[in-house]
Amino acid sequence: KNEVEQSPQNLTAQEGEFITINCSYSVGISALHWLQQHPGGGIVSLFMLSSGKKKHGRLIATINIQEKHSSLHITASHPRDSAVYICAVHTGKLIFGQGTTLQVKP
């Protein structure tokens, strides 16, 4: 079993829908990243959080340390949100999830 599990692996949504991507981990962590990999392959950091909730525009990330779980929410989704979303945890090293491929259709 992977130390970092993301769900779903693939997600298709209609424009405007509210989207949730989940990340569960089985190790103690100091922080968790949400990353976005666009179709060209480059990766950008969306959030780094160790507790609570962070919001940036239409993106919201939450983490529950006790439950070892984090969620990434996208409100009012748009086709330009189509990308792979990756969860990564700091455990003394970085462990990456397999990614969630999101496609938002117009």
Place this chain on the structure above:
Amino acid sequence: DGGITQSPKYLFRKEGQNVTLSCEQNLNHDAMYWYRQDPGQGLRLIYYSQIVNDFQKGDIAEGYSVSREKKESFPLTVTSAQKNPTAFYLCASSIDRRPLLTGELFFGEGSRLTVL
């Protein structure tokens, strides 16, 4: 603009050949990393460097080599000893000198290597 530049974006190699992937950053970051990405798998760490003239093996270093002669540059050589080199390679950097522990990571656009 500051950032990380990887080249080439696409590279084809014959079996038995060594190839070098370039990674340059102008962010003045101390720490640099090389990751490998395969379909359906999370990124895996190949090598990392905390400071000039020093680097450490990651989880899958076999068949790869690196150098860190300048702060801005961290090239990765994929040698003929790497059994399955076809993959997407990502370079990253972090301002934090304690790599892998904390700090935001900045990534390049990646290099896709295909062995023919």
